[in-house]
Amino acid sequence: xxxDLIIKNARIxxxxxxxxxxxxxxxxxxxxxxxxxxxxxxxATEVIDAxxxxxxxxxxxxxAHSDFMLLRDSVxxxxxxxxxxxxxxxxxxxxxxxxxxxxxxxLDQYVGFTKAGAKPDWNWRSVGDWLSVLxxxxxxxxxxTYVGQGTIRIAVMGFADRNPTTxxxxxxxxxxxxxxxQGAVGLSSGLIYPPGVYSSRDEIISICKGLMNxxxxxxxxxxxxxxxxxxxxxxxxxxxxxxxxxxxxSHHKAAGxxxxxxxxxxxxxxxxxxxxxxxxxxxxxxYTACSTTLRAIxxxxxxxxxxxxxxxxxxxxxxxKRIKEEIKTQTSWENFIKHCGNYNGVYLLYTPQTPEFExxxxxxxxxxxxxxxxxxxxxxxxxxxxxxxxxxxVMSEEDVKYxxxxxxVIVASDSIPAAPGAKSHPxxxxxxxxxxxxxxxxxxxxxxxxxIWKMTGFPAARMGLWTKGLIRIGMDADIVxxxxxxxxxxxxxxxxxxEAQGIEYVIVCGKIVVKEGKYTGISAxxxxxx
Ligand SMILES: [Zn+2]
Numbered sequence: 001x002x003x004d005l006i007i008k009n010a011r012i013x014x015x016x017x018x019x020x021x022x023x024x025x026x027x028x029x030x031x032x033x034x035x036x037x038x039x040x041x042x043x044a045t046e047v048i049d050a051x052x053x054x055x056x057x058x059x060x061x062x063x064a065h066s067d068f069m070l071l072r073d074s075v076x077x078x079x080x081x082x083x084x085x086x087x088x089x090x091x092x093x094x095x096x097x098x099x100x101x102x103x104x105x106x107l108d109q110y111v112g113f114t115k116a117g118a119k120p121d122w123n124w125r126s127v128g129d130w131l132s133v134l135x136x137x138x139x140x141x142x143x144x145t146y147v148g149q150g151t152i153r154i155a156v157m158g159f160a161d162r163n164p165t166t167x168x169x170x171x172x173x174x175x176x177x178x179x180x181x182q183g184a185v186g187l188s189s190g191l192i193y194p195p196g197v198y199s200s201r202d203e204i205i206s207i208c209k210g211l212m213n214x215x216x217x218x219x220x221x222x223x224x225x226x227x228x229x230x231x232x233x234x235x236x237x238x239x240x241x242x243x244x245x246x247x248x249x250s251h252h253k254a255a256g257x258x259x260x261x262x263x264x265x266x267x268x269x270x271x272x273x274x275x276x277x278x279x280x281x282x283x284x285x286x287y288t289a290c291s292t293t294l295r296a297i298x299x300x301x302x303x304x305x306x307x308x309x310x311x312x313x314x315x316x317x318x319x320x321k322r323i324k325e326e327i328k329t330q331t332s333w334e335n336f337i338k339h340c341g342n343y344n345g346v347y348l349l350y351t352p353q354t355p356e357f358e359x360x361x362x363x364x365x366x367x368x369x370x371x372x373x374x375x376x377x378x379x380x381x382x383x384x385x386x387x388x389x390x391x392x393x394v395m396s397e398e399d400v401k402y403x404x405x406x407x408x409v410i411v412a413s414d415s416i417p418a419a420p421g422a423k424s425h426p427x428x429x430x431x432x433x434x435x436x437x438x439x440x441x442x443x444x445x446x447x448x449x450x451x452i453w454k455m456t457g458f459p460a461a462r463m464g465l466w467t468k469g470l471i472r473i474g475m476d477a478d479i480v481x482x483x484x485x486x487x488x489x490x491x492x493x494x495x496x497x498x499e500a501q502g503i504e505y506v507i508v509c510g511k512i513v514v515k516e517g518k519y520t521g522i523s524a525x526x527x528x529x530x
Pocket of ligand 1: 091092190221250251
């Protein structure tokens with residue numbers, strides 16, 4: 001027996017929730033070839049003594065907005081340093097493909113908040129082209145992608161706030177089918193964002209028919225994560241039930257104090273649906289603050305026609321008055337300012353034309369401008385021309401724990417990488433170690449076996465990644481070693497790029513990419529075409 005790599009004396013958590021066992025693992029040709037107790041004279045090119053650390057499958061982050069970041073930084077230490085070996089992109093309706101020549105400008109604006117300072121040359125058109133662009137990069141992690149419903153709608157209808165014609169509907173369904181043919185894992189939607197917000201339930205069901213013969217999954221950032229969250233979840237269940245396709249709820253939460261506790265009702269609906277045979281699961285990131293664009297604070301009608309139109313409306317005094325009034329009073333749309341309940345809980349993260357506000361709360365920004373908070377926010381949105389992200393403190397800790405414990409819930413980051421110099425939500429660097437440190441070791445919300453399963457075997461099975469997520473002979477050698485006594489997230493809103501502690505080794509496709517906590521300079525990630 002000889003191996004490329006052996007890891008000895010590990011506490012092995014195999015990704016199935018089986019209680020850990022002590023053993024050695026042998027890797028050859030990028031695959032796990034041996035699990036058990038190796039004789040002491042065994043030959044291997046490389047030997048790691050785990051010294052009783054945890055060995056488990058590499059973490060699989062099935063909800064990441066890393067699309068454009070990969071063009072700027074294909075290695076992404078933000079992921080590797082927390083043990084993530086596979087990420088799935090193209091989330092919340094936003095994917096870089098397919099692209100239509102006529103609406104490329106609109107798409108470029110639409111994807112703005114995920115651009116992370118990359119300057120895409122848009123030299124791809126289809127999802128297949130886009131995956132080929134990714135294949136030419138030195139990827140740190142393995143990467144698969146959804147196709148975005150918003151991206152598809154822009155390709156066919158721009159930002160039109162109306163129902164599609166029969167012709168437009170079949171063009172969108174065709175793009176879903178083509179994207180699946182070319183290797184997408186499914187269709188994602190972001191139904192609070194224009195143009196997804198303009199799409200009716202019937203429209204969504206019609207275009208999801210493009211997933212039916214491909215075992216594609218439909219994942220939705222539901223129409224409301226606050227007052228309407230129960231209906232939003234029911235809508236996704238209906239899509240899965242009517243079409244018989246797997247569906248998933250993105251970054252599940254109940255935003256706003258008025259709505260805290262609604263996750264009990266939504267997850268009851270999920271359980272009832274599963275009992276009826278609906279193939280539905282949920283994902284979540286382990287924080288009480290969410291993050292999206294800053295312009296998401298505006299009522300939906302302000303977004304119609306794209307960012308150019310939005311800015312025109314914000315410049316108009318009468319409209320400005322009406323928008324302020326609606327932000328202060330309305331609950332019929334995803335009103336982030338109302339969910340926060342104050343301006344201290346609104347963090348400005350990425351506003352490149354006004355960098356003096358990055359890292360500040362909206363309250364602090366208003367103290368600088370001397371204007372009221374909403375005028376300050378509107379001016380920042382105007383100045384930044386579609387590049388604006390913010391964090392919002394909207395969830396309760398009790399809900400976060402309730403969702404995390406639920407057996408249908410997977411851990412996923414929803415990370416939006418920051419542009420150079422900007423701040424970001426700490427989940428980009430902290431998600432997985434935060435679960436292992438805070439929610440396993442410190443608060444005992446989950447057992448270690450359950451937590452690891454929610455990051456490995458469960459997401460792998462969910463996405464149909466049948467060679468990943470388990471420590472088993474023949475599986476891809478995507479492996480993490482960490483110290484269960486010290487593993488911990490360190491990133492905060494003030495210091496969002498602080499790498500986690502306790503992640504000792506990360507192995508991607510059999511190659512050691514993190515050794516004793518340091519990046520080795522090797523990139524071994526592969527593109528996943530389903
Ligand atoms: Zn989302």
